[in-house]
Amino acid sequence: MRVVLPGGSIGVLGGGQLGRMLALEAKRMGYRVGVLDPVAGCPAAQVADFHLQAPLHDSEAALELSTRVDVVTLETELVPFAVLARLEAATPVRPGASVLHTIQDRLRQKEFLQAAGFPQAPFAPVHDPRCVQEAAQAVGFPAVLKSRRGGYDGKGQAFVPDPGALERAWQSIGGRPAVLETLVPFKMEIAVILARGVQGEIRVYPLAENVHKRRILHTTRVPARVPERTRREAERLACGIAETLGHVGVMAVEMFVLDDDTVLVNEIAPRTHNSGHYTFGACVTSQFEQHLRAICGLPLGDPSLLSPAVMVNLLGDLWLEGTPRWEAVLSRRNARLHLYGKAEARVGRKMGHVLIVNTDADRALREAEEIVAALRAEAGSSSAQDLPPG
Ligand SMILES: Nc1ncnc2c1ncn2[C@@H]1O[C@H](COP(=O)(O)OP(=O)(O)OP(=O)(O)O)[C@@H](O)[C@H]1O
Ligand SMILES: [Mg+2]
Numbered sequence: 001m002r003v004v005l006p007g008g009s010i011g012v013l014g015g016g017q018l019g020r021m022l023a024l025e026a027k028r029m030g031y032r033v034g035v036l037d038p039v040a041g042c043p044a045a046q047v048a049d050f051h052l053q054a055p056l057h058d059s060e061a062a063l064e065l066s067t068r069v070d071v072v073t074l075e076t077e078l079v080p081f082a083v084l085a086r087l088e089a090a091t092p093v094r095p096g097a098s099v100l101h102t103i104q105d106r107l108r109q110k111e112f113l114q115a116a117g118f119p120q121a122p123f124a125p126v127h128d129p130r131c132v133q134e135a136a137q138a139v140g141f142p143a144v145l146k147s148r149r150g151g152y153d154g155k156g157q158a159f160v161p162d163p164g165a166l167e168r169a170w171q172s173i174g175g176r177p178a179v180l181e182t183l184v185p186f187k188m189e190i191a192v193i194l195a196r197g198v199q200g201e202i203r204v205y206p207l208a209e210n211v212h213k214r215r216i217l218h219t220t221r222v223p224a225r226v227p228e229r230t231r232r233e234a235e236r237l238a239c240g241i242a243e244t245l246g247h248v249g250v251m252a253v254e255m256f257v258l259d260d261d262t263v264l265v266n267e268i269a270p271r272t273h274n275s276g277h278y279t280f281g282a283c284v285t286s287q288f289e290q291h292l293r294a295i296c297g298l299p300l301g302d303p304s305l306l307s308p309a310v311m312v313n314l315l316g317d318l319w320l321e322g323t324p325r326w327e328a329v330l331s332r333r334n335a336r337l338h339l340y341g342k343a344e345a346r347v348g349r350k351m352g353h354v355l356i357v358n359t360d361a362d363r364a365l366r367e368a369e370e371i372v373a374a375l376r377a378e379a380g381s382s383s384a385q386d387l388p389p390g
Contacts, residue, residue: 002092004070004296006030011069011091012044013056013083017340017350018075018272018288019044021280025288036065043340044075059083066091073249073295075271077104078150094198094248094295095270102245103270106148106179113265116244118237120265121256123181126170136163140182145169148177153348154215159183184264186256190224191275192238195250195290198297202239203290205283205303207231208275210254216348217274219368220311221361222282230261241268250291252276274313274350281336281355282309308361312368314352318375319345328374329354334364335371 004010006029012019015037023033023044033048038055045051050068054061056079066072066087073094074084081104084097102112110123124138125131126145141163147156158169160180170178189212193205209224210217224231238253245268252273254266276287285293285301293300318324329337339352354371358364 002070003298004031004092005298008032008071008296009034009049009069010292010295011065011072012036012048012075013062013065013072013079014075015039015042015044015048015051016075017043017342017352020047020340021277021286021338022073022075022272022288022291023047025280025286026292029289029292031292032069034065034069036061041341041343043342046341056080057083059086062087066093071295073291074100077270080104092295095251096246096248099245099247099270103268104149106146106151106267107177109268110179110181112245113241113268116240118241118265119263121182121184123179126166126178126180132166132170133163135180136166139180142183143180144183145173145178145180147173148179153217153350154212157215184256184266185258186264187259188224188226188257189266190226190234190255190257190263191220191273192234192253192255193250193273193276193279193287194235194238194242194253195287195294195300195303196242196247197294197300198248200243201300202242203300203303204235204239205276205279205287206305207234208278210275214348216315216350217313219313219365220275220278221365222278222305222309223361226257227261230257230263233263237263237265241265245270249294250276250287274353277338277353278309278311278355279303280338282306282357307357308359308364309355309357310361310364310368312354312356312372313350314339314354314372314375315347316345316349316351317347318372319351320347321376324375326375328371332356332367332371334358335367 009032015035020043034050035044035048036052071092081097081100124135143160145158160169189210191208207224209221252269256264280286336355356364
Protein backbone atom coordinates (compact mmCIF):
# COMPACT_ATOMS: atom_id res chain seq x y z
CA MET A 1 0.00 0.00 0.00
CA ARG A 2 1.36 3.37 -0.99
CA VAL A 3 1.44 5.94 1.78
CA VAL A 4 0.44 9.50 0.84
CA LEU A 5 2.88 11.77 2.65
CA PRO A 6 2.60 15.54 3.25
CA GLY A 7 3.20 17.25 -0.09
CA GLY A 8 0.75 14.81 -1.69
CA SER A 9 -2.76 15.72 -2.85
CA ILE A 10 -6.17 14.90 -1.37
CA GLY A 11 -9.39 14.96 -3.41
CA VAL A 12 -12.59 15.62 -1.46
CA LEU A 13 -16.06 14.85 -2.83
CA GLY A 14 -18.34 17.47 -1.30
CA GLY A 15 -17.46 21.01 -0.24
CA GLY A 16 -19.43 21.75 2.93
CA GLN A 17 -18.11 22.49 6.41
CA LEU A 18 -16.75 18.98 6.92
CA GLY A 19 -14.70 19.32 3.74
CA ARG A 20 -13.59 22.78 4.82
CA MET A 21 -12.27 21.62 8.20
CA LEU A 22 -10.63 18.61 6.53
CA ALA A 23 -8.96 20.97 4.04
CA LEU A 24 -7.80 23.31 6.85
CA GLU A 25 -6.12 20.42 8.66
CA ALA A 26 -4.69 19.05 5.41
CA LYS A 27 -3.21 22.44 4.51
CA ARG A 28 -1.70 22.71 7.99
CA MET A 29 -0.01 19.37 7.43
CA GLY A 30 1.36 20.36 4.03
CA TYR A 31 -1.05 18.58 1.67
CA ARG A 32 -2.67 19.99 -1.44
CA VAL A 33 -6.46 19.76 -1.56
CA GLY A 34 -8.93 19.62 -4.45
CA VAL A 35 -12.70 19.76 -3.94
CA LEU A 36 -15.64 18.69 -6.08
CA ASP A 37 -18.87 20.52 -5.28
CA PRO A 38 -21.64 22.13 -7.35
CA VAL A 39 -21.64 25.44 -5.44
CA ALA A 40 -19.26 28.29 -6.36
CA GLY A 41 -17.44 29.55 -3.27
CA CYS A 42 -18.66 26.63 -1.12
CA PRO A 43 -17.10 26.37 2.38
CA ALA A 44 -14.33 23.91 1.40
CA ALA A 45 -13.47 25.65 -1.89
CA GLN A 46 -12.58 28.79 0.10
CA VAL A 47 -9.59 27.01 1.64
CA ALA A 48 -8.74 24.35 -0.98
CA ASP A 49 -6.07 24.59 -3.70
CA PHE A 50 -8.55 23.91 -6.47
CA HIS A 51 -12.29 23.47 -6.96
CA LEU A 52 -14.09 21.53 -9.66
CA GLN A 53 -17.59 22.96 -9.81
CA ALA A 54 -19.87 20.05 -10.69
CA PRO A 55 -22.63 17.94 -9.13
CA LEU A 56 -21.61 15.03 -6.90
CA HIS A 57 -23.15 12.56 -9.36
CA ASP A 58 -20.99 13.86 -12.23
CA SER A 59 -18.65 10.90 -12.63
CA GLU A 60 -16.59 12.62 -15.37
CA ALA A 61 -15.80 15.52 -13.03
CA ALA A 62 -15.04 13.07 -10.20
CA LEU A 63 -12.72 11.18 -12.53
CA GLU A 64 -10.92 14.41 -13.37
CA LEU A 65 -10.51 15.14 -9.66
CA SER A 66 -9.10 11.65 -9.09
CA THR A 67 -6.45 12.08 -11.81
CA ARG A 68 -5.18 15.22 -10.06
CA VAL A 69 -4.81 13.73 -6.54
CA ASP A 70 -3.21 10.77 -4.74
CA VAL A 71 -6.27 9.68 -2.75
CA VAL A 72 -9.97 10.50 -2.95
CA THR A 73 -12.26 10.81 0.05
CA LEU A 74 -15.70 12.25 0.80
CA GLU A 75 -17.40 14.52 3.29
CA THR A 76 -20.96 13.42 2.54
CA GLU A 77 -22.63 10.08 1.93
CA LEU A 78 -24.69 11.66 -0.86
CA VAL A 79 -21.96 10.78 -3.39
CA PRO A 80 -23.45 7.92 -5.45
CA PHE A 81 -21.51 4.72 -4.78
CA ALA A 82 -21.34 4.07 -8.54
CA VAL A 83 -19.22 7.22 -8.90
CA LEU A 84 -16.78 5.88 -6.29
CA ALA A 85 -16.76 2.47 -7.95
CA ARG A 86 -15.66 4.09 -11.20
CA LEU A 87 -12.80 5.99 -9.52
CA GLU A 88 -11.61 2.99 -7.55
CA ALA A 89 -10.20 1.31 -10.64
CA ALA A 90 -7.38 3.87 -10.89
CA THR A 91 -7.10 5.79 -7.58
CA PRO A 92 -7.34 4.85 -3.90
CA VAL A 93 -10.84 5.82 -2.70
CA ARG A 94 -11.39 5.82 1.05
CA PRO A 95 -13.92 4.92 2.27
CA GLY A 96 -14.59 2.61 -0.68
CA ALA A 97 -17.68 2.25 -2.88
CA SER A 98 -18.89 -0.87 -1.03
CA VAL A 99 -19.15 1.05 2.26
CA LEU A 100 -21.19 3.79 0.58
CA HIS A 101 -23.37 1.19 -1.11
CA THR A 102 -24.36 -0.21 2.29
CA ILE A 103 -24.76 3.11 4.09
CA GLN A 104 -26.40 5.57 1.71
CA ASP A 105 -29.70 3.74 1.53
CA ARG A 106 -31.31 3.79 4.98
CA LEU A 107 -33.06 0.47 4.39
CA ARG A 108 -29.89 -1.28 3.22
CA GLN A 109 -28.05 0.16 6.23
CA LYS A 110 -30.67 -1.23 8.60
CA GLU A 111 -30.68 -4.61 6.86
CA PHE A 112 -26.89 -4.70 7.17
CA LEU A 113 -27.10 -3.97 10.91
CA GLN A 114 -29.79 -6.60 11.35
CA ALA A 115 -27.90 -9.28 9.42
CA ALA A 116 -24.75 -8.60 11.45
CA GLY A 117 -26.68 -8.73 14.75
CA PHE A 118 -26.31 -5.09 15.84
CA PRO A 119 -29.23 -3.88 18.02
CA GLN A 120 -31.57 -1.22 16.62
CA ALA A 121 -35.23 -0.13 16.75
CA PRO A 122 -37.80 -2.32 14.93
CA PHE A 123 -38.21 -1.16 11.32
CA ALA A 124 -40.07 -1.99 8.11
CA PRO A 125 -39.75 -0.80 4.50
CA VAL A 126 -42.46 1.40 2.98
CA HIS A 127 -42.34 1.24 -0.84
CA ASP A 128 -45.88 2.14 -1.82
CA PRO A 129 -49.36 2.62 -0.34
CA ARG A 130 -50.04 -1.12 -0.50
CA CYS A 131 -47.32 -2.02 1.99
CA VAL A 132 -48.22 0.80 4.36
CA GLN A 133 -50.53 -1.46 6.39
CA GLU A 134 -47.99 -4.28 6.40
CA ALA A 135 -45.33 -1.91 7.75
CA ALA A 136 -47.76 -0.64 10.37
CA GLN A 137 -48.12 -4.19 11.70
CA ALA A 138 -44.37 -4.80 11.92
CA VAL A 139 -43.49 -1.65 13.83
CA GLY A 140 -44.68 -0.31 17.19
CA PHE A 141 -46.19 3.18 17.51
CA PRO A 142 -45.53 6.05 17.83
CA ALA A 143 -43.06 5.76 14.97
CA VAL A 144 -40.88 7.82 12.62
CA LEU A 145 -40.99 7.58 8.84
CA LYS A 146 -37.68 8.34 7.11
CA SER A 147 -36.93 8.56 3.41
CA ARG A 148 -34.39 5.94 2.35
CA ARG A 149 -32.10 8.40 0.61
CA GLY A 150 -30.83 11.92 0.94
CA GLY A 151 -32.01 12.77 4.49
CA TYR A 152 -29.98 14.87 6.91
CA ASP A 153 -30.79 17.12 9.89
CA GLY A 154 -34.19 15.44 10.09
CA LYS A 155 -35.11 16.28 6.47
CA GLY A 156 -37.32 13.69 4.76
CA GLN A 157 -38.72 12.52 8.10
CA ALA A 158 -42.22 12.52 9.56
CA PHE A 159 -43.58 11.66 12.99
CA VAL A 160 -46.28 8.98 12.85
CA PRO A 161 -48.31 8.86 16.08
CA ASP A 162 -50.49 5.89 15.09
CA PRO A 163 -51.04 3.50 12.15
CA GLY A 164 -53.86 5.68 10.80
CA ALA A 165 -51.44 8.58 10.26
CA LEU A 166 -48.97 6.56 8.20
CA GLU A 167 -50.35 7.13 4.73
CA ARG A 168 -50.52 10.90 5.19
CA ALA A 169 -47.00 10.92 6.66
CA TRP A 170 -45.76 9.01 3.64
CA GLN A 171 -47.32 11.58 1.29
CA SER A 172 -45.76 14.38 3.36
CA ILE A 173 -42.25 13.11 2.63
CA GLY A 174 -43.05 13.00 -1.07
CA GLY A 175 -44.29 9.40 -1.36
CA ARG A 176 -40.69 8.25 -1.70
CA PRO A 177 -39.27 4.85 -0.73
CA ALA A 178 -38.94 5.05 3.05
CA VAL A 179 -38.34 3.17 6.27
CA LEU A 180 -40.74 3.17 9.19
CA GLU A 181 -39.15 2.76 12.60
CA THR A 182 -40.43 2.69 16.15
CA LEU A 183 -39.90 5.89 18.11
CA VAL A 184 -37.31 5.03 20.76
CA PRO A 185 -37.99 6.38 24.29
CA PHE A 186 -34.32 7.14 24.80
CA LYS A 187 -32.92 8.81 27.91
CA MET A 188 -29.85 9.98 26.05
CA GLU A 189 -28.30 10.15 22.59
CA ILE A 190 -24.63 9.35 22.18
CA ALA A 191 -22.19 9.03 19.30
CA VAL A 192 -19.00 7.05 18.95
CA ILE A 193 -16.43 8.70 16.71
CA LEU A 194 -13.65 6.41 15.60
CA ALA A 195 -11.07 6.08 12.88
CA ARG A 196 -10.03 2.88 11.14
CA GLY A 197 -6.79 2.75 9.21
CA VAL A 198 -5.88 0.85 6.06
CA GLN A 199 -4.36 -2.01 8.12
CA GLY A 200 -7.53 -2.30 10.22
CA GLU A 201 -6.22 -0.48 13.30
CA ILE A 202 -8.88 1.50 15.21
CA ARG A 203 -8.72 4.54 17.48
CA VAL A 204 -11.84 5.54 19.39
CA TYR A 205 -12.55 9.07 20.63
CA PRO A 206 -14.10 9.81 24.02
CA LEU A 207 -17.85 9.16 23.89
CA ALA A 208 -20.02 12.12 22.84
CA GLU A 209 -23.35 12.94 24.52
CA ASN A 210 -25.66 14.65 22.05
CA VAL A 211 -28.78 16.78 22.41
CA HIS A 212 -30.86 17.40 19.30
CA LYS A 213 -33.42 20.16 18.84
CA ARG A 214 -35.94 19.89 16.01
CA ARG A 215 -33.97 16.77 14.92
CA ILE A 216 -30.82 18.89 14.40
CA LEU A 217 -27.78 18.43 16.61
CA HIS A 218 -27.71 21.22 19.21
CA THR A 219 -24.97 20.34 21.71
CA THR A 220 -22.31 17.68 22.20
CA ARG A 221 -20.93 17.18 25.69
CA VAL A 222 -17.76 15.20 26.32
CA PRO A 223 -17.27 13.01 28.19
CA ALA A 224 -20.78 11.54 28.03
CA ARG A 225 -22.49 10.83 31.36
CA VAL A 226 -22.95 7.08 30.97
CA PRO A 227 -21.82 4.14 33.09
CA GLU A 228 -18.53 2.51 32.07
CA ARG A 229 -20.39 -0.61 30.92
CA THR A 230 -22.53 1.44 28.50
CA ARG A 231 -19.49 3.22 27.11
CA ARG A 232 -17.73 -0.09 26.50
CA GLU A 233 -20.81 -1.54 24.81
CA ALA A 234 -21.17 1.53 22.55
CA GLU A 235 -17.51 1.26 21.55
CA ARG A 236 -17.83 -2.48 20.94
CA LEU A 237 -20.78 -1.90 18.60
CA ALA A 238 -19.11 0.93 16.69
CA CYS A 239 -15.83 -0.96 16.24
CA GLY A 240 -17.73 -4.04 15.12
CA ILE A 241 -19.63 -1.99 12.54
CA ALA A 242 -16.44 -0.37 11.15
CA GLU A 243 -14.75 -3.78 10.91
CA THR A 244 -17.70 -5.55 9.32
CA LEU A 245 -17.97 -2.79 6.71
CA GLY A 246 -14.23 -2.74 6.06
CA HIS A 247 -14.37 1.02 6.54
CA VAL A 248 -11.28 3.22 6.20
CA GLY A 249 -11.36 6.73 7.65
CA VAL A 250 -13.36 8.39 10.40
CA MET A 251 -16.81 7.00 11.14
CA ALA A 252 -19.56 8.15 13.49
CA VAL A 253 -22.16 5.81 14.91
CA GLU A 254 -25.15 7.56 16.48
CA MET A 255 -26.91 5.61 19.22
CA PHE A 256 -29.81 5.77 21.67
CA VAL A 257 -29.35 4.89 25.37
CA LEU A 258 -32.47 3.45 27.00
CA ASP A 259 -33.57 3.71 30.66
CA ASP A 260 -31.91 0.40 31.50
CA ASP A 261 -28.66 1.64 29.88
CA THR A 262 -28.92 -0.68 26.89
CA VAL A 263 -27.78 0.80 23.60
CA LEU A 264 -29.46 0.82 20.15
CA VAL A 265 -27.78 1.95 16.94
CA ASN A 266 -29.57 4.88 15.26
CA GLU A 267 -27.43 5.50 12.19
CA ILE A 268 -23.95 5.21 10.71
CA ALA A 269 -22.05 8.06 9.04
CA PRO A 270 -18.96 6.85 7.13
CA ARG A 271 -17.18 10.19 7.47
CA THR A 272 -16.26 12.95 9.86
CA HIS A 273 -19.31 14.09 11.80
CA ASN A 274 -20.84 17.05 13.60
CA SER A 275 -20.71 15.01 16.86
CA GLY A 276 -16.92 14.93 16.46
CA HIS A 277 -16.40 18.69 16.10
CA TYR A 278 -15.30 18.81 19.75
CA THR A 279 -12.17 16.88 18.74
CA PHE A 280 -11.02 19.95 16.76
CA GLY A 281 -9.65 21.85 19.75
CA ALA A 282 -10.36 19.49 22.64
CA CYS A 283 -8.38 16.41 21.53
CA VAL A 284 -4.72 15.79 20.71
CA THR A 285 -5.72 14.81 17.14
CA SER A 286 -8.83 16.29 15.53
CA GLN A 287 -11.23 14.00 13.65
CA PHE A 288 -10.15 15.79 10.45
CA GLU A 289 -6.44 15.12 10.93
CA GLN A 290 -7.32 11.57 11.99
CA HIS A 291 -9.37 11.04 8.82
CA LEU A 292 -6.44 12.26 6.73
CA ARG A 293 -4.05 9.98 8.58
CA ALA A 294 -6.35 7.02 7.99
CA ILE A 295 -6.91 7.61 4.27
CA CYS A 296 -3.25 8.44 3.64
CA GLY A 297 -2.01 5.25 5.31
CA LEU A 298 -0.21 7.20 8.08
CA PRO A 299 -0.08 6.04 11.70
CA LEU A 300 -3.26 7.14 13.48
CA GLY A 301 -2.97 9.99 16.00
CA ASP A 302 -3.83 10.12 19.69
CA PRO A 303 -7.58 10.71 20.19
CA SER A 304 -7.21 11.62 23.89
CA LEU A 305 -9.27 14.43 25.36
CA LEU A 306 -7.22 17.44 26.51
CA SER A 307 -10.14 18.91 28.46
CA PRO A 308 -13.83 18.22 28.97
CA ALA A 309 -15.70 20.22 26.33
CA VAL A 310 -19.04 21.23 24.86
CA MET A 311 -19.79 21.98 21.22
CA VAL A 312 -22.85 24.05 20.34
CA ASN A 313 -24.06 24.48 16.77
CA LEU A 314 -24.82 27.95 15.38
CA LEU A 315 -27.84 27.73 13.08
CA GLY A 316 -28.95 30.30 10.53
CA ASP A 317 -31.79 31.25 12.90
CA LEU A 318 -29.25 33.36 14.81
CA TRP A 319 -28.94 35.65 11.79
CA LEU A 320 -32.67 36.39 11.52
CA GLU A 321 -32.35 39.88 12.98
CA GLY A 322 -28.90 40.69 11.70
CA THR A 323 -25.31 39.69 12.36
CA PRO A 324 -24.95 37.80 15.64
CA ARG A 325 -23.12 39.63 18.44
CA TRP A 326 -19.77 37.89 18.05
CA GLU A 327 -18.36 39.52 21.17
CA ALA A 328 -20.52 37.04 23.12
CA VAL A 329 -18.08 34.33 22.02
CA LEU A 330 -14.91 36.29 21.45
CA SER A 331 -14.86 37.77 24.95
CA ARG A 332 -14.69 34.29 26.51
CA ARG A 333 -11.19 32.91 26.86
CA ASN A 334 -12.32 29.28 26.86
CA ALA A 335 -14.53 29.49 23.74
CA ARG A 336 -13.42 28.93 20.17
CA LEU A 337 -15.48 30.20 17.22
CA HIS A 338 -15.83 28.29 13.94
CA LEU A 339 -17.71 29.84 11.01
CA TYR A 340 -18.11 27.93 7.78
CA GLY A 341 -18.16 30.83 5.30
CA LYS A 342 -21.68 30.12 4.00
CA ALA A 343 -23.00 32.98 1.92
CA GLU A 344 -26.61 32.73 3.04
CA ALA A 345 -28.03 32.12 6.52
CA ARG A 346 -31.24 30.09 6.50
CA VAL A 347 -33.36 28.79 9.37
CA GLY A 348 -32.01 25.40 10.48
CA ARG A 349 -28.85 25.72 8.37
CA LYS A 350 -25.57 24.95 10.13
CA MET A 351 -23.49 28.14 9.84
CA GLY A 352 -20.82 27.44 12.44
CA HIS A 353 -20.21 26.16 15.93
CA VAL A 354 -18.59 27.13 19.20
CA LEU A 355 -16.32 24.89 21.24
CA ILE A 356 -16.15 25.58 24.97
CA VAL A 357 -13.45 23.88 27.03
CA ASN A 358 -13.83 23.72 30.79
CA THR A 359 -12.60 21.23 33.40
CA ASP A 360 -16.23 21.24 34.52
CA ALA A 361 -18.31 19.98 31.56
CA ASP A 362 -21.60 20.91 33.24
CA ARG A 363 -20.33 24.48 33.50
CA ALA A 364 -19.32 24.35 29.82
CA LEU A 365 -22.85 23.29 28.93
CA ARG A 366 -24.30 26.29 30.79
CA GLU A 367 -21.76 28.57 29.09
CA ALA A 368 -22.81 27.19 25.69
CA GLU A 369 -26.43 28.14 26.34
CA GLU A 370 -25.38 31.57 27.64
CA ILE A 371 -23.33 32.18 24.51
CA VAL A 372 -26.15 31.22 22.16
CA ALA A 373 -28.60 33.42 24.08
CA ALA A 374 -26.18 36.37 24.04
CA LEU A 375 -25.41 35.98 20.34
CA ARG A 376 -29.08 36.32 19.64
CA ALA A 377 -29.92 39.12 22.09
CA GLU A 378 -30.47 42.49 20.44
CA ALA A 379 -28.90 41.11 17.29
CA GLY A 380 -27.49 43.95 15.32
CA SER A 381 -24.12 45.38 14.54
CA SER A 382 -21.23 43.54 16.10
CA SER A 383 -18.14 45.61 16.58
CA ALA A 384 -14.72 45.29 18.11
CA GLN A 385 -15.48 48.27 20.39
CA ASP A 386 -17.82 46.02 22.38
CA LEU A 387 -14.94 43.77 23.36
CA PRO A 388 -13.38 44.31 26.77
CA PRO A 389 -9.83 45.70 26.67
CA GLY A 390 -7.00 43.13 26.52
N1 LIG B 1 -36.54 6.07 16.00
C1 LIG B 1 -36.32 7.21 16.66
N2 LIG B 1 -36.71 7.35 17.94
C2 LIG B 1 -36.52 8.50 18.63
N3 LIG B 1 -35.93 9.59 18.10
C3 LIG B 1 -35.52 9.53 16.83
C4 LIG B 1 -35.68 8.34 16.04
N4 LIG B 1 -35.16 8.57 14.83
C5 LIG B 1 -34.67 9.83 14.85
N5 LIG B 1 -34.90 10.42 16.04
C6 LIG B 1 -34.49 11.79 16.45
O1 LIG B 1 -34.24 12.57 15.30
C7 LIG B 1 -32.82 12.85 15.19
C8 LIG B 1 -32.40 12.82 13.73
O2 LIG B 1 -32.66 11.52 13.21
P1 LIG B 1 -31.63 10.77 12.24
O3 LIG B 1 -30.32 10.70 12.93
O4 LIG B 1 -32.25 9.52 11.77
O5 LIG B 1 -31.72 11.83 11.07
P2 LIG B 1 -30.83 12.43 9.98
O6 LIG B 1 -31.69 13.40 9.28
O7 LIG B 1 -30.17 11.35 9.21
O8 LIG B 1 -29.78 13.21 10.81
P3 LIG B 1 -28.24 13.46 10.59
O9 LIG B 1 -28.18 14.93 10.42
O10 LIG B 1 -27.69 12.98 11.90
O11 LIG B 1 -27.77 12.67 9.43
C9 LIG B 1 -32.15 11.80 16.05
O12 LIG B 1 -30.87 12.18 16.47
C10 LIG B 1 -33.17 11.70 17.19
O13 LIG B 1 -33.07 12.78 18.06
MG1 LIG C 1 -28.55 11.40 12.71
